[in-house]
Amino acid sequence: MSKLIKEDIDKFFIGQFEAFENSLNGESKKPLHAKRKQAIENFKSDGFPHAKNEEYKYSNIAKTFGKLFNVENLSDDNFSLSLDEATRYFIPELDAIRLVFVNGVLDNKLSDIDTLPKGVHIQVIKTAADDYAEDFEKHFNTHEIEGADNFSELNTAFTKGGVFVKIDANAVVETPIACYYFNDAKNSDVISQPRNLVIAEKNSQASLIESYVTLGENTSFTNAVTEIVVKDDCVFNYYKYQNESNQAIQVGATMVHQLGKSVFNGVTLSLNGAMLRNNLNIAIHKEHSETNMYGLYLLDGKTHVDNHTVVDHKVPNCESNEMYKGILDGQSRGVFNGKIFVRQDAQKTNAFQSNRNVVLSDDAEVDTKPQLEIWADDVQCSHGATVGQLDLDQLFYLRARGIDKQTAKSMLLNAFASDVLSNIKIEAFRTLIENKINERL
Amino acid sequence: MLSIKDLHASIEGKEILKGINLEVKPGEVHAIMGPNGSGKSTLASVLAGREDFTVDSGEITFKGNDLLELEADERAKEGVFLAFQYPIEIPGVTTTNFMKTALNKIREHKGLEPLDAVSFLSRMKEKMKLVEIDQTLLSRSLNEGFSGGEKKRNEIFQMAMLEPTLSILDETDSGLDIDALRIVANGVNKLKNEDNATIVVTHYQRLLDYIVPDFVHVLFDGKIVKTGGKELAHKLEEKGYDWIKEEAGVA
Incomplete structure (x- = not known):
């Protein structure tokens, strides 16, 4: 071949x-x-x-x-x-x-x-x-x-x-x-x-x-x-x-x-x-619509995940919220590209976007690109991206109370993922995802 | 219970502790005082097993075991407790869930069954009263958005929950108003018994009006340069640390 x-x-x-x-x-x-x-x-x-x-x-x-x-x-x-x-x-x-x-x-x-x-x-x-x-x-x-x-x-x-x-x-x-x-x-x-x-x-x-x-x-x-x-x-x-x-x-x-x-x-x-x-x-x-976008990518091995999102605010008085989170191990790769358009007519738009990543290994990679394109002048918009490691101070705090390293790590990563998972409103589905995450962490 | 012999420790190649000797017996309260930068917090961190610090030489035995051989969580399981000077905020983990996990890990280590939900809750209720902390605070993310006083009370609450044998209070009084200080000190005093011991690390004498020490040690430039009774704390309050420096022959 x-x-x-x-x-x-x-x-x-x-x-x-x-x-x-x-x-x-x-x-x-x-x-x-x-x-x-x-x-x-x-x-x-x-x-x-x-x-x-x-x-x-x-x-x-x-x-x-x-x-x-x-x-x-x-x-x-x-x-x-x-x-x-x-x-x-x-x-x-x-x-x-x-x-x-x-x-x-x-x-x-x-x-x-x-x-x-x-x-x-x-x-x-x-x-x-x-x-x-x-x-x-x-x-x-x-x-x-x-x-x-x-x-x-x-x-x-x-x-x-x-x-x-x-x-x-x-x-x-x-x-x-x-x-x-x-x-x-x-x-x-x-x-x-x-x-x-x-x-x-x-x-x-x-x-x-x-x-x-x-x-x-x-x-x-x-x-x-x-x-x-x-x-x-x-x-x-x-x-x-x-x-x-x-x-x-x-x-x-x-x-x-x-x-x-x-x-x-x-x-x-x-x-x-x-x-x-x-x-x-x-x-x-x-007008007056609300859009919420949440994402979690929990990756290891050589998995490559790319999330591209576009929210196009064409009209006034709408709100969009976006929160994508990534946990990357092994040689995995995460890409985030979030674009918010606020058109000239879309006054009073509230648009928020964030992408946060925790990288657990030396070989994992994150490429993140939050973008705002604003043509209206009376709007509230914010965006941001972070890429970091597991917080060592948090890890030590948990361990200083008798929680072993593995459990402490899993607790912190679950906590990191939780504000995405809490948006899964179907209980059976949320349970499945939580179990998959616990298996992995 | 705790025996520290000629302990030398450093961070990033810089020596902070330069030969500490300390003996702590059950039922005792030891105060460690000293000017800023003398190594007080380093000593507390090294005892709790913080990995940023390197122990270069010396030994620490705790209840007959080599403490330095143990990881931070193993030390906690053996009964070492550090009340943090700056308690860490952990979004997404509630104090309740945190305490349940910690308590059951410690119980597992002692060969005990995990506490059931009812016993856990009643224990929580009992200990909450001790530090006058509110239930709603404990169902929130750990320390997130807590005031300074709430964070410190939460530390003592955790101490009450875990019932350690050796508690190290690292500048628990810093940033506390007098009311919060009384509550915290009262909590510590109630937890005191003849089988456990407390090390109070502080810059000021004020906390020692409430938690009365059996011994006061003055730490200066990485060494304990003077040891006395509670009256030593008063003397330091009155005269400051300069005379100590002179006595130590370094000023």
Whole structure:
């Protein structure tokens, strides 16, 4: 197997698209396919983002893909995931609307969506494009958003097996929707490109969890996009959880279009993978909305995690809070790039952003870049980043009371992580994450 | 209980302690006084096992064991307690959780079962009264946003919870108003018994009006240059430290 360079990768995906297009019967005239075709044309312009692209400077996905991926050993349908096996990766004790995706495609047998709570509609995206044509026309890949890039274009081009989720107006959905994405790389390398559209209608409330797992020793490449439309007066909680294999490369974009008087809470938790890139792009279109973004990356080995976030304040009187924290051991690497735009009209914006990191080893690395771009003059904004080691004075204080070094270390790191974890409002999920962290620390 | 012999210690190559000798027996209160920079806090830190300091020579035995062989947490488990001059703030760890962990680690070391929630709480309540500390303070992050007096009271509260055999109070009086000083001293006095001992490190005599020492040692330039009874503290208060320096022949 020879290493692929960017040009090979571009060619490969364009070839893949042609094959994909041939496999679609009777869709060529449909609006969804027009969007796919437009997207692949957009992708062709510059192809796979490369290291010269400023936004991918610290995360050279093309290089990692070229190194780990064997296109001759590729199969998306050579899998045999049983419910028993999948269950091991479900969040224990969680009552959820369960959606299971294998290699990017919704698997009805493994999912649990036969009876849905009132006000919740879920359908595979391909058919939903017909059944919910109006929603698709309005919201599918139509909103321009800062931070979208050629990975999103590539995902749009391959739209097929993801889901469409709609929460009716005024519905309060207490059961969270849990999406488990399995890449079955037991027999071959795998590419999966799930694409979801979630619409929360006016005054509704819902929670969405996305969890990513690669099974087996082969390489997986996930290029996911979830678009979320949060309409007026909604409360929407979004969780992303990555405990991937060492051979997993992932680019995931969550694109949020937020309307008035709404609240969006996002929590991103990254524990393992080869290279994970999270794009959380949020555009605030109407006044009096609140946006909260929390993240924790707890890394060791050679895991590389890159969190790119964009909050685009387009209108006045909104508030955004962002807090990402990292704990890095081994030869791991963490990248944070948070951008806040405050447009000229967005007076009275309150926007806060912080990124704090604890580096435990000599070989771990953090690259952090908090950014503010402010065009309005009556705003309150702050941002900051810290990179440090475990505080030796704190460690000594705990030890001076009889607490051994290992326990003291774990207590301090748990405390450091706690103000991110306290934002996980689903108890079973929070317990799982706390247990994973305790195992690690 | 504690025996220090010809202790020399340094930090970053600079010698701070230059031959300390000290014997502490159960039931005794020792005061260590001295001007700033004489090595008082260094001695307290070295006893507690702070790793920034290097012990160059000498020995410390505690209850018959070589204290210098033990890590900081092992010393605490054996019954050494340091009340910090500057208690550390730890966001995200509550005092309650901290004390529960510490207490159970110490109990484990002694071969005891961990305290159940009810016994732990009743013990907390009892000890809280001793230093007039409020429950809400203890459910907050450790020392975070505490006033100076609250931090010092929290140190004595921890001491009460852990019931050490040797307590070292490192300038516990600094920055305390007279009311807080009384509360802290009262707490220490109530914890005193014939099996434990206290070392009070202080610059001023005032605390010693409340915690009455059996012995007063004057530390100067890394050595104990004078030892006496509680009247020595009064003399220092009256005359300052200069006469000590002259006596020591260094001034």
